[in-house]
Amino acid sequence: MEELIEQLKKQIIEVLNLEDVTPADIENDAPLFGEGLGLDSIDALELIVMMEKEYGIKLKNPAEGKEIFKSINVMAQYVNEHRTK
Amino acid sequence: MNIRGTIKITPQAVVRDGQTLPTTKHGDALLTECYRNSHADYPKYFKMDGLCRLGFVASELLLMAQAEERFQxxxxxxxxxxxxxxxxETDQRYETTIDDNDNYFPSPAVFVYTLPNIVTGEIAIRNKYLGESSMYLFEETTSEEERLQLLQILTFEDPMTTSALIGWLNYLDGEHYLAKLYLITNE
Structure with a gap:
């Protein structure tokens, strides 16, 4: 799981162009949206695309993202349970 | 028309009000160097496409040299x-995300920049300008004088407008771009 968490952090930084952020800056339990990394609705859509592209997870309802992208820990747990690649 | 300030940015140099600003990079890296030197603290810069980065940096450098209160x-x-x-450039980049049926992952973050007037919106949002915000597409052969004259006329058709950021902003790729912006007033 630790490996997946690190991988997700690197992918989020790359996909969302978080230029001044390092994996160490992203706390595993901190919220990704709002006060956390300050991500916005376009970032949420980009993460949905990333989930499908990298892990074969198709989120049919964008509202699901609200729960799944709560934190890196929650996201990693979801990826671990639902990934098809 | 009164010109209060000018800025010109090419992949090689930045000239503000006739003075070349000290820089060490070129191309896209020059824009990011200018962004960092401006201390703008606007992380959204890194999400912007090339055209918006160029417009953002040019407007920042031009406006920060003005003796006026900003962000009001x-x-x-x-x-x-x-x-x-x-x-x-962004249209082409977006197309690469959708042109392969077996690798069809349209990027929302790229898609939002597939309109040329996004850059004027970005500048207006950053500076809290609520006036006219437009991007016109001119023929490459239009002379600089003609462009400026046309933009000036179009700008001051709105009676609310007393000053404006006008000019040329063209981004073909990281090695081929030009920003020439003016801050003008209708005095």
Whole structure:
């Protein structure tokens, strides 16, 4: 799981162009949206695309993202349970 | 028309009000160097496409040299720019995300920049300008004088507008771009 968490952090930084952020800056339990990394609705859509592209997870309802992208820990747990690649 | 300030950015140099600013990079890296030197603290810069980065940096460098209070909402200032390539570079980049049926992952973050007037909106949002915000596409062969004259006329058709950021903003790729912006007033 630790490996997946690190991988997700690197992918989020790359996909969302978080230029001044390092994996160490992203706390595993901190919220990704709002006060956390300050991500916005376009970032949420980009993460949905990333989930499908990298892990074969198709989120049919964008509202699901609200729960799944709560934190890196929650996201990693979801990826671990639902990934098809 | 009174010109209060000018800025010109090419992949090689930045000239503000006739003075070359000290820089060490070129191309896209020059824009990011200017962004960092401006201390703008606007992380959204890194999400922008090339055209928006160019417009953002040019407007920042131009406006920060002005003796005026910034970031106060105002409806008397317009942002009216012109380009010949518009957002073509981003359109092409977006197409690469959708042109393969077996690798079809349209990027929302790229898609939002597939309109050339996004850059004038970005500048207006950053500076809290509530006036006219437009991007015109001109023929490449239009002379600089003609462009400026046309933009000036279009800008001050709105009676609310007393000052404006106008000029040329063209981004073909990281090695081929030009920003020439003016801050003008209708005095």
């Amino acid at each position: 909402p105002r409806d008397d200032r317009a942002v009216v720019l012109a380009s010949c390539h518009g957002c073509l």
